[in-house]
Amino acid sequence: MRHLRSDPLLDGVTDEKGNFSTRKATFDADSTFGVIEASVADGDDVLVCDDLGDEWADYIGLNNSSSPPRITFYHAKHGPLSLGAGPFHISVSQAIKNLQRMSLPPESMEAKIRGWNNKYVSGSGVKTRIKRIVRGDADELMNEFAQVRLAPDAIRRVFIVTSSLSRGAVEEALKEVAAGQAPDPYFVQLYWLLMSFFSACTEMNAHGYVICQT
Known part of the structure; x- marks a missing residue:
């Protein structure tokens, strides 16, 4: 349960990205x-939207002012509440696939920063006025990423942020299992899928979390 964190703003989420114009x-x-920007990533000094294209995560956050500094990859999803594994397969696969990117390879950063300086274009081609650099100085991004990449004690975190899971529902399901009740097979699949995600993060010296509804 310590890998599951709730954010009450996710209780009111109706879409992954919303509408575009x-x-x-x-x-x-x-x-x-919207919830990632407003609440989940509020501790990051630098926050960039890396969605679409050669994305490493939907958002990448840095905090060089904390001790130790930290890097966070955010993977956002939306869906109906469920205790099954189905809604998580894509999120977990994406998160695990991009764990190696948490080293922030320097040879990739120039192209990344160039892309972040552009406004967001939706998957359907709508050119919006949404800035990809949510927080941080565009001229200092190269230095910010180099600083955290070279820090020997930097903490690496991977957040799957989803409205399709309730922390309370998971806690209740685990209590029922502890009391001797046979678990639902779909919940068992969810449990092992999440455990595979947390374990993969640990193997790459990262900390995996799921941010979900209350």
């Missing part, structure tokens, strides 16, 4: 992306 300057507040 050429005048749109922010992601919808009731989208998973």
